Amino acid sequence: MESLNSRSSQATAAVCMSVVFICVGVPLWWKTTEVYRAELPYTEIQALSQSTPLTISAKVEVHATSHAMLRMCKDIFASQDFNKELKFTRTLFTFKINAAPLNNDDTQVFENAKNTEADAVFIFTHDVMMPKISAKNNKLIKISVAEADANQEDIQKSIEIALDILRNDLMHLQYVDDVVGKALAVKLDFPKVREYHMRKTIQPDKGYDLLFTLICPKPGELQASWDIHNAMKLHLYPMLEKLGSYAKFHVESQILYYCDMPVKPQKFDDGHILRFSQLPHVVNPVESRLGAEMSANPTLNFVLYLTEDKYNPLYIERQDRNISSTNTILIPRWGAITMKKTNKTSAQKPRQLELNAEDFMGAFLAQFRSLLGLETNGRENVVFEQSFTEGITDFELDYLMRSRSAENIASSIHTIHSLAKLLEKIQNIVIKDEIARLCYLAVDQINLAKSALARGELNDALTFSNKAFEASETAFFDPTLLELLYFPEDQKFAIYIPLFLPISLPLISSLVNALKIWKENKKQKLE
Incomplete structure (x- = not known):
């Protein structure tokens, strides 16, 4: 027991x-x-990833000098489908069509167009001169139809040209759509021209460094100087000031010596030539000497290379086997290198050379514009007035802000959606409160940016989209998510x-x- x-x-x-x-x-x-896993807005993120196409708004004022033009403008503009061939964006145009009889002096109309809130202003008018189309005061497009030949067919053709200018030259709808598709990581087959445009355009960032470099490879033979600061003050700074709402830019300049040509140019006619296959071997060694790490921002390099006497004159071969007329190598998202021929003016060594930097600033600005994604308009019978003082027109700035806003929104949506999928799949990753805060902030800013873009408020859209882009990137690359927790x-x-x-x-x-x-x-x- x-x-x-x-x-x-x-x-x-x-x-x-x-x-x-x-x-x-x-x-x-x-x-x-x-x-510990803080709560994330999974539902809102999923809704954002399914909310394509992205809506873009634009206001257009149309002034017609005759009732026939007025009626045709209303009919043709109303029947147009601006969103054909667009997959990721949808543009909503608001047309304000007025009968505006103009006299021979259109000065006041052009002056009023400077202060308009519209994205584009079209004036259809009769003219005793030949038919012509001119873009003045940045956003104003004047289309003149010869008075003697003002029939319905001519008017309709002029209106269709105006719509094509609006779609492809002012708004660049296809480029914006391509950028959004790329930011969403969608695999698409682009034509070569559009693919190259996207490949060379700089990536979104809150700031950029511009580095202007003069290279004298043989200072024992030639010593050069340039007054680059005055040229910047006259030509570059006005453009950067106008781009202030788009991004922040920091500018530096330098002169480098003893940077020899890393490859041997081939003999060609009266001088030498750098073949297209040799160009990558020129860029890489030069880049290592530039010392462009001024900050964490990406650097755009603009190099003026004084060729050695033994290679003068030096030509550059393009990809199509033709000789470059500008003697420039344009490197996508990096910058450009321009080869400058130097003349032997005396037998004295070293020779002194004083360069006028203003002679090259125009080329530097053209290269800078190309890297920004601004294309030079080459339409037949269409004259686009250039902005000589600021280097960029109002409608070009609007296009940059519209494109960057759309790209930031699409990139932010793709980033936080990828992060949410990762965190849902791996349940054991620690999600700190800061990560959750950034995700909620990104979602809020994306919604605000989309609303502003749909209303056509580009400044607000760019501000909100920049905050969304920064918040989503910070959350995705947060160090706590990369640790072995x-x-x-x-x-x-x-x-x-x-x-x-x-x-x-x-x-x-x-x-x-x-x-x-x-x-x-x-x-x-x-x-």
């Missing part, structure tokens, strides 16, 4: 230990080892089995013995 009581006590102790282990130990272990399931077994096995086996055997004792006691009571 005493032995039976002792065994019963052992069974009771085993059950109590098992209960304590299961009800207290396991929950305590579970709580102390659980991964999680383990795959098979590694968990390898870690926890040596911990729980020594404890669980005695408990299991004790519970089995307790069950046997309980059955024996029950059997004895029945007898």
Whole structure:
């Protein structure tokens, strides 16, 4: 009887230990080892990823000098489908069509167009001169139809030309659509021209460094100087001031010596030539000497290379095998290198050369515009007035802001959607409150940017989209997500089995013995 009581006590102790282990130990272990995961706006992120196409708004004022033009403008503009061939964006045009009889002096109309809130202003007028189309005061397009030949067919053709200018020259709808598709990481086949345009255009960033470099490879033969600062003050700074709402730019200049030509040009006619296949071997060694790490911002390099006497004159071969008329190598998203021929003016060594930087600033600005994604309009019978003082017109600035806003929105949506999918898939990654805050901030700013872009408020759209882009990128690349704070399931077994096995086996055997004792006691009571 005493032995039976002792065994019963052992069974009771085993059950109590098992209960304590299961009800207290396991929950305590579970709580102390659980991964902290702040709540993320998964529903809102999923809704954003399915909210294409992106809506873009534009206001257009149309002035017609005759009732026939007025009626045709209303009919043709209303029947146009501006969104054909667009996959990721949808443009909503608001047309304000007025009858505006103009006299021979259109000065006041052009002056009023400077202060308009519209994205484009079209004036259709009769002219005793030949038909012509001119873009003046940046956003104003004047289309003149010869008075003697003003029939319905001519008017309709002029209106269709105006719509094509609006779509492809002012708004660049196809380029904006391509940028959004690329930011969403959609695989598309682009024509070569559009693909090259996207490949050379600089990536979104909050700021850029511009580095202007003069290279004198043989200072023992030639020593050169340039007054680059005055040229910048006259030509570059007005353009950068106008681009202030688009991005921040930091400008530096330098003169480098002893930077020899890394490849040997081939003999060609009266001089030498750099073949297209040799150009990559020229750029890489030059880049290593520039020392362009001025900040964390991407750097755009503009290099003027004074060729050595033994290679003068030096030509550059383009990809199509023709000779470059500008002697410039344009490198997508990097900058440009211009080869400058130097003349032997005397036998004295070293020769002194004073360069007029204004002679090259026009080329530098053209290269800068190309890297920004601004294309020079080359339409037949269409004259686009250039902005000589600022280097960029109003409608070009609007296009940059519209394109960058759309790209930022699409890129932010893609980034936080990828982050949300990753965190949903791997449940053991720690999600700190800061990550959640950034995700909520990105979602809010994306919605604000989309609303502003749909209303045509480009400044607000760019501001909100920049904040969304920065928040989404910061969240995605947060260091806490890159640390090894999680383990795959098979590694968990390898870690926890040596911990729980020594404890669980005695408990299991004790519970089995307790069950046997309980059955024996029950059997004895029945007898």
